[in-house]
Structures are given as C-alpha cells and as structure tokens.
Amino acid sequence: MTPGWITTTLLDNDTPGGWAVARSREGFLHDDNGPLFPREWLKRQDLSVFAEHGIGHLDGEPVYLLELNAASDVPGCSWQGLRGFMLQGDHTLYKVLGYAAQIGTWAREHRFCGSCGQAMAKVPRERAMYCQACDLRSYPRISPSMIVLITRGDEILLARSPRFVSGVYSTLAGFAEPGESAEDCLIREVREEVQVEVKNIQYIGSQCWPFPHSMMLGFHAEYAGGDIVPQADEIEDAQWFNIRELPPLPASRSIARYLIDLYLARRLGHAEPVLPG
Numbered sequence: 617m618t619p620g621w622i623t624t625t626l627l628d629n630d631t632p633g634g635w636a637v638a639r640s641r642e643g644f645l646h647d648d649n650g651p652l653f654p655r656e657w658l659k660r661q662d663l664s665v666f667a668e669h670g671i672g673h674l675d676g677e678p679v680y681l682l683e684l685n686a687a688s689d690v691p692g693c694s695w696q697g698l699r700g701f702m703l704q705g706d707h708t709l710y711k712v713l714g715y716a717a718q719i720g721t722w723a724r725e726h727r728f729c730g731s732c733g734q735a736m737a738k739v740p741r742e743r744a745m746y747c748q749a750c751d752l753r754s755y756p757r758i759s760p761s762m763i764v765l766i767t768r769g770d771e772i773l774l775a776r777s778p779r780f781v782s783g784v785y786s787t788l789a790g791f792a793e794p795g796e797s798a799e800d801c802l803i804r805e806v807r808e809e810v811q812v813e814v815k816n817i818q819y820i821g822s823q824c825w826p827f828p829h830s831m832m833l834g835f836h837a838e839y840a841g842g843d844i845v846p847q848a849d850e851i852e853d854a855q856w857f858n859i860r861e862l863p864p865l866p867a868s869r870s871i872a873r874y875l876i877d878l879y880l881a882r883r884l885g886h887a888e889p890v891l892p893g
C-alpha cells in the first residue's frame with residue numbers, strides 16, 4: 617500500500633468497492649466522518665448520478681467521484697462547498713475533493729468536441745476525452761495565474777477586490793494570457809491593477825487552486841516606482857501597509873497568505889511557514 621493520495625486514470629467503474637465522494641452544485645456530501653463514503657453504500661442512496669469517474673487511490677484504496685445532476689437529501693448528511701473544505705479540516709481530503717471537482721467539471725464540459733460538435737469518448741488509461749472524427753484529444757484545463765507580494769522595506773502592497781470578504785486585503789493576482797511568460801503576466805497585472813512598476817521578481821512556489829481550475833504561481837517582487845492607482849471595478853482599494861499594522865488577511869491555507877507570512881517571517885526573524893500544496 618502506498619500511503620497518501622495518488623491520482624489515477626486506471627480505475628474501472630465496473631469493479632465494485634472502494635470509496636466515493638458525491639458532488640452536486642451544492643458542493644460535496646459529508647457526514648460526521650467527512651466526505652468519503654463506502655462507494656457501494658453511496659450508490660444505494662437516492663442520488664441522481666450524471667457520471668462516475670475513478671479518480672485515484674487514498675492510502676491504497678480506490679476513490680471514485682459520483683457527479684450528480686442535483687443535490688438530494690441523504691439522512692445524516694449535508695452538503696458543503698469546496699471552499700469550506702479548503703478552510704478547515706484534513707488537507708489531504710481537501711486535495712482529493714479539489715481534484716474530484718476539477719475532473720468532474722472538465723468531463724462535464726468536454727462531452728462534445730469543441731471543433732466538430734460530435735460526442736467525445738473517454739480515452740482509456742489517460743485523463744482525456746477523444747473525438748474520433750477530428751482525432752482531437754481534450755485534456756483537463758488548468759489556468760496559470762500569477763500571484764505576487766510587492767514589498768518596499770517594511771511595507772507591503774495589498775489590495776482588495778469588491779468580491780472579497782469585507783475588510784480583507786490580499787496580494788495581487790491575475791491570469792496569464794497567450795504569448796506571455798510568467799514574468800510578463802506579473803508585470804502587466806501589477807500595472808493594470810495598481811499602475812506600479814516592480815523589480816527583482818523572484819519565484820517562491822505554487823499552489824493548485826481548484827476554483828475552478830487555477831494553478832497559482834507565487835512570486836515576490838520589490839517596488840520599483842509609481843503611485844498606486846487602483847483599477848476601476850477590479851480593485852476597490854490598494855494601499856501600502858506596514859508589516860506591524862496589517863489589515864485582515866486571506867485564509868491561512870492560501871498561497872496569498874503564505875507569501876505574506878513568509879515575508880513577515882524573514883523580515884522579523886520568525887520561523888518560516890510551510891506552503892500547503
């Protein structure tokens with residue numbers, strides 16, 4: 617048995633047993649023991665199953681996703697969105713659910729060929745959908761996004777979007793566009809969102825962000841010039857904050873929070889935090 621969570625495409629839906637998670641628009645089903653259920657028990661419940669996907673092995677046991685048409689009542693259970701599992705609880709289980717969500721969404725959105733419109737079929741032993749007419753394979757979509765902490769000595773640049781929880785300020789982020797390097801994207805996003813220039817861009821680490829399919833690439837950069845001008849509509853407010861007087865910050869498991877905490881730790885001589893993958 618290999619401990620931990622390993623994704624796979626090798627599971628056969630006709631082989632009984634293993635664990636399963638159930639996902640609807642309301643999130644994942646869970647009870648007091650969490651979101652993993654014995655698969656045969658789950659399949660006996662009154663669920664409207666849209667698709668079933670073998671997704672991986674957890675501590676050597678196969679795990680399947682039951683993708684549902686709608687949430688239904690299961691006695692003793694309730695539904696919780698993926699963000700709730702990210703914010704608290706077992707991080708490995710959150711990784712299982714994050715992967716399940718991305719596979720479920722991708723498979724649902726790639727039932728038909730984007731080129732000719734015919735039905736696509738699952739490719740055996742590969743996470744891909746295939747159109748025979750076009751000889752076209754569609755793989756799960758991952759959207760690279762840059763996220764950057766900009767610093768100026770004891771000050772850090774944080775901003776808030778109108779979508780954030782009231783009072784919370786975070787690092788700047790944005791999606792890569794075709795033709796850009798990670799650095800090009802970072803420089804463009806920072807210019808667009810606050811009209812500031814940066815230098816000494818350093819890659820720090822990355823995080824899967826399955827909302828719905830981002831891959832966050834985290835950077836540190838130093839301020840090089842310009843006065844903050846927040847982008848209309850996208851940025852409600854942006855400010856330089858002294859590291860000793862910070863506003864409410866993003867959730868502790870996010871890479872945004874990690875980039876901030878890492879800088880504080882280095883600046884103040886504290887132990888460095890660990891980035892949750």
Ligand SMILES: NC(=O)c1ccc[n+]([C@@H]2O[C@H](COP(=O)([O-])OP(=O)(O)OC[C@H]3O[C@@H](n4cnc5c(N)ncnc54)[C@H](O)[C@@H]3O)[C@@H](O)[C@H]2O)c1
Pocket residue numbers: 759761763786787788789790791792805823825827828830832866870871872873
């Ligand atoms: N993990 C973290 O700590 C953390 C923190 C901040 C942001 N994020 C994530 O980073 C991503 C980018 O952040 P943002 O919202 O500031 O992005 P952004 O500044 O690029 O603005 C969002 C806009 O980009 C466009 N867009 C949406 N999806 C896209 C895609 N796949 N490719 C290209 N453009 C797209 C839309 O017009 C959307 O309104 C989001 O997924 C966000 O949830 C993660």
Ligand SMILES: [Mg+2]
Pocket residue numbers: 788789790809
């Ligand atoms: Mg942004």
Ligand SMILES: [Zn+2]
Pocket residue numbers: 729730731732733734747748749750751752
């Ligand atoms: Zn086709």
